[in-house]
Amino acid sequence: MAVDTAPPAPSDPSAVPPAASQSPEQGGTALAPVRMALPPRPVTPRSTAAGGTGAGRDTSSQGHLEITRLNAWYGSFRALKDIDLTIRPHAVTALIGPSGCGKSTFLRTLNRMHELIPGATVKGSIELDGIDIYGSDVDPVRLRRVIGMVFQRPNPFPTMSIYDNVAAGLRLTGRPSRPDLDLTVERSLRRAALWDEVKDKLRQNGTSLSGGQQQRLCIARALAIGPEVLLMDEPASALDPSATLRIEELIAELKESYTIVIVTHNMQQAARVSDRTAFFTMDDDRAGYLVEVDDTSRIFTNPRERLTEDYVSGRFG
Amino acid sequence: MSAVMEQPSAGPGVASLLLRSSTDRRRTWFDRLYRSVAFLAAVLCVIPLLAIVGFVTVNGAGALNLDLLTKPTRALGIGGGAAAAILGSLQMVPLAAVIGTPIGVFAALYTVEFSGRRAAGVIRFAADVLVGVPSILVGIFAFTVFVLPFHQFNAVAGSVALAIIIIPVVMRTTEESLRLVPGNLREASLALGVPVWRTALSVVLRTGLSGVLGGVMLALARAAGETAPLIFTALGNQLVNVGNLGKPMDALPLFIFVNARQPYPAQNSQAWGAALLLLLFVLVVNVLVRGRSLGRRAR
Amino acid sequence: MVLLVAIAARLAAGSASTWQRFGAGFLVGQTWDVVNGVYGALPFIVGTIASSLLALVVAVPISLLTAVFLAELAPRWLAVPLTFLVELLAAIPSVVVGLWGVFVLSPLLRDTVEAWFVAHLGFIPVFAGPAFGIGLFSASVVLAIMILPTIVSIAREVIVAVPQSQREAMLALGATRAETIGRAVLPIARSGIVGAVILGLGRALGETMAVTMVVGNKDAVPSRLFDQAQTIASKIATTFNEAQVGIQVDSLIALGLVLLGITIGLNVIARLLVRRTAANSRGLATGG
Numbered sequence: 017m018a019v020d021t022a023p024p025a026p027s028d029p030s031a032v033p034p035a036a037s038q039s040p041e042q043g044g045t046a047l048a049p050v051r052m053a054l055p056p057r058p059v060t061p062r063s064t065a066a067g068g069t070g071a072g073r074d075t076s077s078q079g080h081l082e083i084t085r086l087n088a089w090y091g092s093f094r095a096l097k098d099i100d101l102t103i104r105p106h107a108v109t110a111l112i113g114p115s116g117c118g119k120s121t122f123l124r125t126l127n128r129m130h131e132l133i134p135g136a137t138v139k140g141s142i143e144l145d146g147i148d149i150y151g152s153d154v155d156p157v158r159l160r161r162v163i164g165m166v167f168q169r170p171n172p173f174p175t176m177s178i179y180d181n182v183a184a185g186l187r188l189t190g191r192p193s194r195p196d197l198d199l200t201v202e203r204s205l206r207r208a209a210l211w212d213e214v215k216d217k218l219r220q221n222g223t224s225l226s227g228g229q230q231q232r233l234c235i236a237r238a239l240a241i242g243p244e245v246l247l248m249d250e251p252a253s254a255l256d257p258s259a260t261l262r263i264e265e266l267i268a269e270l271k272e273s274y275t276i277v278i279v280t281h282n283m284q285q286a287a288r289v290s291d292r293t294a295f296f297t298m299d300d301d302r303a304g305y306l307v308e309v310d311d312t313s314r315i316f317t318n319p320r321e322r323l324t325e326d327y328v329s330g331r332f333g
Numbered sequence: 334m335s336a337v338m339e340q341p342s343a344g345p346g347v348a349s350l351l352l353r354s355s356t357d358r359r360r361t362w363f364d365r366l367y368r369s370v371a372f373l374a375a376v377l378c379v380i381p382l383l384a385i386v387g388f389v390t391v392n393g394a395g396a397l398n399l400d401l402l403t404k405p406t407r408a409l410g411i412g413g414g415a416a417a418a419i420l421g422s423l424q425m426v427p428l429a430a431v432i433g434t435p436i437g438v439f440a441a442l443y444t445v446e447f448s449g450r451r452a453a454g455v456i457r458f459a460a461d462v463l464v465g466v467p468s469i470l471v472g473i474f475a476f477t478v479f480v481l482p483f484h485q486f487n488a489v490a491g492s493v494a495l496a497i498i499i500i501p502v503v504m505r506t507t508e509e510s511l512r513l514v515p516g517n518l519r520e521a522s523l524a525l526g527v528p529v530w531r532t533a534l535s536v537v538l539r540t541g542l543s544g545v546l547g548g549v550m551l552a553l554a555r556a557a558g559e560t561a562p563l564i565f566t567a568l569g570n571q572l573v574n575v576g577n578l579g580k581p582m583d584a585l586p587l588f589i590f591v592n593a594r595q596p597y598p599a600q601n602s603q604a605w606g607a608a609l610l611l612l613l614f615v616l617v618v619n620v621l622v623r624g625r626s627l628g629r630r631a632r
Numbered sequence: 633m634v635l636l637v638a639i640a641a642r643l644a645a646g647s648a649s650t651w652q653r654f655g656a657g658f659l660v661g662q663t664w665d666v667v668n669g670v671y672g673a674l675p676f677i678v679g680t681i682a683s684s685l686l687a688l689v690v691a692v693p694i695s696l697l698t699a700v701f702l703a704e705l706a707p708r709w710l711a712v713p714l715t716f717l718v719e720l721l722a723a724i725p726s727v728v729v730g731l732w733g734v735f736v737l738s739p740l741l742r743d744t745v746e747a748w749f750v751a752h753l754g755f756i757p758v759f760a761g762p763a764f765g766i767g768l769f770s771a772s773v774v775l776a777i778m779i780l781p782t783i784v785s786i787a788r789e790v791i792v793a794v795p796q797s798q799r800e801a802m803l804a805l806g807a808t809r810a811e812t813i814g815r816a817v818l819p820i821a822r823s824g825i826v827g828a829v830i831l832g833l834g835r836a837l838g839e840t841m842a843v844t845m846v847v848g849n850k851d852a853v854p855s856r857l858f859d860q861a862q863t864i865a866s867k868i869a870t871t872f873n874e875a876q877v878g879i880q881v882d883s884l885i886a887l888g889l890v891l892l893g894i895t896i897g898l899n900v901i902a903r904l905l906v907r908r909t910a911a912n913s914r915g916l917a918t919g920g
Contacts, residue, residue, distance in 0.1 A: 129804060134707060158357060161806035171797040174912070175819040184815065185805035189356050234801070241805060360808055367810035368705055374697035375706070375714055378784060381777040382721040385732045392735075458903060463636055465831065465899035466892065467838025469865050473872070473888045474639045477646045481877070497639075558725025561840040561865070565873040586727040586841075593731050593845060601735065608728045619723045623716065 078105035078145060079244035079275030081126065086140035088118070088125050090133065095121045097303040099140070101294060108267060108276045110290035110312065112283060113327070117296040118304020119279045123247050126277065127163040128156040144245070161185070164243035168250045170230035172222030172237070178205075179218040181233055185241035200240055207273075208236035209266050228259025235266065246270065248278040252285065264289050283328060287316050295324045386612065393609025396602040415607045417573045418588035424575070425488055425567060425584060426557050429495035433556075434549050436496075437503025442538070444504075445511045446529070457508070460501040471497045472562035480566060488574070488582035491567030498559055499552035506551060510544020547622040554618040558611060560586035585611045640892060647886035649879055658886060664851050664867075666876075671883035673890060675853045679768070679861040680891070682854060683843065684836035686772035687779060692829055695780045699787035699828075704813055715788065722781035730845030733774040738765035738846055741773060746858050758857050768854050768861045771847040778839055779832035786831060786906060790824030791817060793913040824909030830902035834895045840865040864891045 081103035124130040294309040404414035444453035479490035592604035661672015742765030750761035802816035848860025
């Protein structure tokens with residue numbers, strides 16, 4: 017792995033070359049040209065996993081999301097109205113807006129978690145690299161392995177060890193051999209910048225970690241199944257400032273390998289971590305809609321819409 | 334990743350969204366099987382209720398007539414009715430409520446309003462365990478205290494046994510309804526200088542009254558169906574006993590028990606009739622009381 | 633609480649003469665001979681434990697699946713009335729269940745399940761005939777029906793208490809509903825579920841009327857599944873009021889004390905387990 021050659025100082029990401037976060041197990045030759053150029057690195061024993069993954073991926077897989085006329089309901093309450101949005105691959109898109117504007121609902125329509133709530137329905141289309149994820153031939157259970165999610169509160173499985181938390185997703189689809197599992201767990205923890213802190217206590221309970229560590233454990237858990245897209249629902253809102261910083265640094269690293277969509281209440285955070293920002297608000301019926309989406313720098317300095325300007329500059333009414 | 338170690342073609346990746354590996358099919362199949370089996374189990378759970386209610390209704394309806402309701406059991410031979418049992422239940426069960434309700438309500442008041450968290454926890458725990466004590470043992474207890482010393486089976490012993498059974502029931506339901514009383518009502522009363530105990534009694538108990546009443550009704554339904562604690566306390570009595578609590582007394586569940594064990598179909602049929610009466614009372618009370626709280630806690 | 637202690641004390645005092653005369657031998661003695669004044673509790677202890685364990689075998693899978701269905705899978709419009717019906721089952725007086733057991737269930741079992749076992753597996757001594765209907769097996773089925781609501785409602789509560797975030801975490805990893813329940817929900821609820829099962833066991837051990845009516849009331853250690861038998865509670869219920877005050881009544885009270893010890897012990901363990909699980913779930917929901 018790249019980290020093998022980089023200084024093992026995850027707390028200081030500037031010291032880690034960008035490639036450190038490149039997903040090594042996705043680094044089959046088929047993939048490398050599509051992603052970014054990988055630096056030369058020692059060939060680590062990657063077993064058959066990498067080869068297999070490489071074969072399983074097709075090079076057009078990038079995590080490009082195209083949302084068209086998306087509507088979502090809770091029973092008869094319309095939570096989202098006619099959302100059209102393009103989410104660029106390998107970039108961080110932040111969703112901002114006042115509480116109740118449907119940001120989280122929107123996020124949950126992207127991996128079809130929304131429909132798990134009784135009475136919740138969706139209309140419209142979401143295409144992931146050209147495939148309609150609401151198509152009748154797509155299994156939502158499978159989809160969630162391609163579009164992973166990290167939640168507002170860290171939610172490690174309390175009955176499992178740190179190791180088992182990360183391995184949980186892998187164990188759903190078969191019985192991976194021990195060495196393969198070890199390897200994937202280590203990689204995922206490294207990429208979540210948690211390895212050095214937990215490598216000596218992998219058998220300890222996941223809930224024994226601090227809040228920030230728990231959240232990075234949850235990120236490692238989501239990464240372990242090899243998603244294309246990572247959805248983050250206010251991932252740092254339950255954390256203290258220093259833990260928040262770690263998460264933000266991590267997001268910056270992860271976007272090299274993943275398409276990231278992050279919901280945040282914290283506008284500074286959106287400005288810091290994202291490349292693109294989408295501003296949501298709600299209409300008189302409390303239905304959320306998209307006001308505009310643009311490069312983050314533009315949204316925060318010179319937005320096209322008055323509503324956006326009012327919001328980012330803190331005006332109400 | 335390891336997901337693809339077994340099946341390279343099934344690895345995560347957008348293109349694979351449309352592919353279903355055998356693992357996926359197996360998982361989906363297992364998921365459906367699991368849900369179906371769980372549903373069947375739930376159906377299976379309800380069948381006994383329907384079967385019991387159904388059979389009691391069908392078999393009991395034929396036996397339910399004016400004789401059963403009004404005539405005493407004929408001392409010799411077959412025939413007569415359950416009047417002694419009905420009247421017995423109508424005396425012993427309310428008496429049990431009179432004994433048990435105040436104790437249960439005050440225990441609940443104490444745990445909610447006065448005692449510390451620790452003591453409340455211990456009392457609640459004891460009540461939970463008391464619910465778990467087999468009712469026949471409560472019967473033995475009442476026997477040793479109220480029957481043995483007097484060498485006489487009597488209705489008071491039966492009532493006491495039933496009272497012990499309903500105390501924890503009344504206590505827990507009262508507690509729950511008292512917890513729903515808003516704290517500011519309490520504070521308002523205390524601020525007016527009303528002593529704590531009067532606050533508790535008047536404000537809290539009055540606003541929580543419907544809940545307490547519901548609990549008492551449920552407890553009555555429970556006591557009305559209890560048989561085991563009566564066998565060797567009230568004993569049962571073929572003669573109508575009204576008012577003489579120092580003597581043996583019959584009760585509906587005892588009547589069912591005794592008549593079910595007789596070899597004559599006519600008596601068995603009386604047992605069914607009595608069972609229908611008892612079941613009607615118990616189910617009506619439960620549906621009324623629980624149905625209301627069910628509506629309230631619909632979240 | 634005072635009552636608990638009082639009950640235990642009275643039972644202990646009331647049975648003193650039996651313990652003095654027979655000591656621990658009372659627990660393993662096989663004869664209950666009123667004429668010669670020899671009292672042993674083994675047939676009833678075995679009958680109680682056998683019928684209760686068999687009841688668990690029948691009731692646990694059904695009730696846990698039902699609890700899972702009500703808490704996790706059923707839509708609200710179905711879960712609410714079903715939960716209510718299960719609670720109603722608990723409200724049916726045990727004497728009424730017994731009546732149904734004697735006249736409906738036992739004959740049915742005799743002609744179906746028991747007949748099948750005797751015909752096909754009768755060469756195994758445990759399943760040998762004759763099948764009376766009334767007996768250990770019927771008692772176990774009746775007990776299973778009576779403890780279903782106890783296990784279902786408590787297990788349902790501990791499952792419902794598992795925080796939603798745990799389900800979402802597992803679902804977001806691409807787990808099916810069944811996998812989410814098995815890997816994320818049930819492990820957290822586990823000790824509470826064990827508590828629910830133990831409470832069910834406690835109820836089965838002490839259940840009196842329905843068992844008395846279908847168990848067959850035979851004072852012998854049962855050797856076959858369809859044997860007639862006797863439990864502690866049914867022995868007390870059938871013989872107490874015609875027993876002679878003295879060593880006979882004392883021995884029955886001693887039986888009661890044994891039962892009390894078992895049930896209180898089980899209840900304490902079970903309640904502690906259920907409480908601990910509930911507290912854990914709350915901690916997960918609020919703490920980091």
